[in-house]
Amino acid sequence: MNLENIKSEIEANVPGCQLEFVLNPSPSAQHSLRLDHAHAIAVATYLRDAADLRFDFCSNVTGIDWPAKELTEKVKVKKLVDGEEKEVEEVRKTTIPGTLEVVYHLFSVEKKHGPITLRMSTKDRESDVHMPSLTPVWRSAEFQEREIFDLFGVVFDGHPDLRRLLMWPDFIDHPMRRDYVAPDDFEYEPTAHDDVLQRANQHQSEAIAKLTSEAEGK
Amino acid sequence: MSKQGIVTTTLQELYNWGRRSSLWPLNFGLACCAIEMIATTMARYDMARFGAEVFRPSPRQADLMIVAGTVTKKMAPQVVRLYNQMPEPKYVIAMGACAISGGPFKQGYNVLKGIDRYFPVDIYIPGCPPRPEALLDAFMSLQKMIDAQQLTGPNRPRHLNADAKSEFLVPEFGQHDLEPAQNSTVWKAPLVQISGTETDKSAK
Numbered sequence: 268m269n270l271e272n273i274k275s276e277i278e279a280n281v282p283g284c285q286l287e288f289v290l291n292p293s294p295s296a297q298h299s300l301r302l303d304h305a306h307a308i309a310v311a312t313y314l315r316d317a318a319d320l321r322f323d324f325c326s327n328v329t330g331i332d333w334p335a336k337e338l339t340e341k342v343k344v345k346k347l348v349d350g351e352e353k354e355v356e357e358v359r360k361t362t363i364p365g366t367l368e369v370v371y372h373l374f375s376v377e378k379k380h381g382p383i384t385l386r387m388s389t390k391d392r393e394s395d396v397h398m399p400s401l402t403p404v405w406r407s408a409e410f411q412e413r414e415i416f417d418l419f420g421v422v423f424d425g426h427p428d429l430r431r432l433l434m435w436p437d438f439i440d441h442p443m444r445r446d447y448v449a450p451d452d453f454e455y456e457p458t459a460h461d462d463v464l465q466r467a468n469q470h471q472s473e474a475i476a477k478l479t480s481e482a483e484g485k
Numbered sequence: 486m487s488k489q490g491i492v493t494t495t496l497q498e499l500y501n502w503g504r505r506s507s508l509w510p511l512n513f514g515l516a517c518c519a520i521e522m523i524a525t526t527m528a529r530y531d532m533a534r535f536g537a538e539v540f541r542p543s544p545r546q547a548d549l550m551i552v553a554g555t556v557t558k559k560m561a562p563q564v565v566r567l568y569n570q571m572p573e574p575k576y577v578i579a580m581g582a583c584a585i586s587g588g589p590f591k592q593g594y595n596v597l598k599g600i601d602r603y604f605p606v607d608i609y610i611p612g613c614p615p616r617p618e619a620l621l622d623a624f625m626s627l628q629k630m631i632d633a634q635q636l637t638g639p640n641r642p643r644h645l646n647a648d649a650k651s652e653f654l655v656p657e658f659g660q661h662d663l664e665p666a667q668n669s670t671v672w673k674a675p676l677v678q679i680s681g682t683e684t685d686k687s688a689k
Contacts, residue, residue, distance in 0.1 A: 433559070433595060434559065434595065435558075435559055435658040436658075437658050437659065437660060438658065438659075438660065438661070439660045439661070440594075440660075440661055442594040442595070447594070449592075449594050450594075450661055450662040450666065452598060452662070452666050452667075454667075454674030455586075455598070455674045455675055456591075457586075463592065470674070471676065474674060474676060475676065478676075
């Protein structure tokens with residue numbers, strides 16, 4: 268059950284697929300494979316049906332929101348300054364575009380092995396949030412993909428019944444995204460602290476100001 | 486006279502005794518508090534001792550709504566609608582931290598911060614979840630409350646007052662939150678003193 272072996276096996280059997288080995292440097296060493304959209308169904312079907320793999324159970328599907336982030340690094344560059352060559356430190360900024368990622372955990376009940384981890388990413392997190400659905404391969408992904416659609420806003424192409432699962436149909440936000448702004452209903456917070464305390468104080472002072480202005484008006 | 490088998494009472498006492506001794510709760514649970522509520526009705530705690538063993542599956546036959554558990558924003562309109570469908574006199578026990586304030590899920594995007602934002606609550610039980618004894622205590626408090634009610638006068642209960650309304654606004658699903666987020670005729674944010682805060686200092 269070596270993920271590198273599985274990767275090369277898939278590449279040999281699913282022509283044209285582009286798999287990326289995602290290394291996990293932590294002690295758990297739970298590496299994963301990132302699938303490309305075009306061959307995702309073919310790869311998933313192979314993982315499920317290949318006689319030596321038989322990943323017949325998709326136990327968990329979850330979403331991750333990666334907002335765009337800016338990396339600043341100091342680089343030493345040789346430059347000509349006043350006719351002399353000097354080493355100058357430059358600050359380089361690189362932007363890593365944001366993406367929505369979906370993670371699938373697979374087990375084999377028949378072969379008693381697993382888990383392996385699959386990942387898929389959308390192109391970005393605003394304009395193109397599409398991704399192929401793996402529900403046609405593993406039926407157990409259906410509700411979890413609906414939940415990810417609901418809370419992260421990933422649109423799964425090929426999902427048989429893509430509706431919101433937890434929130435109501437008219438709800439337009441995606442609450443598990445990092446930039447979600449919750450409704451400002453902090454009117455009554457008896458045990459507030461930190462950020463909630465600030466908001467509760469703001470509401471309280473507004474209420475007191477309203478009361479005093481009303482009292483003065485009378 | 487009672488030795489001769491004659492009992493004297495007032496109409497008010499008889500009326501209140503009848504109501505408090507046959508409170509039929511609505512058969513209705515939302516989360517883990519409902520398990521404690523079920524335990525309360527079973528042989529060990531036996532809510533039947535208080536005349537409340539008949540859990541009704543229809544709001545039309547129920548007198549008491551025990552809001553037992555987390556009220557999610559998706560469920561809140563249905564809870565208010567069930568309350569509206571109950572005939573007067575009707576009472577509400579908010580059972581557990583979630584029903585009274587949102588509890589551990591208070592800052593969540595999907596949980597209502599207390600059912601008292603949409604209709605009046607008679608008894609609050611803290612706890613997560615409250616023990617069956619706490620529910621029984623709440624029940625006895627409600628019975629005492631009913632016993633003390635006057636049939637006439639300005640303090641008479643809502644069902645004897647033709648002007649008092651017994652139905653409350655059912656919130657609608659909005660794009661970001663329930664609309665309205667609270668029924669301002671029922672619930673107003675209390676002014677609380679949060680100790681050691683800026684409002685505290687400016688008040689001085």
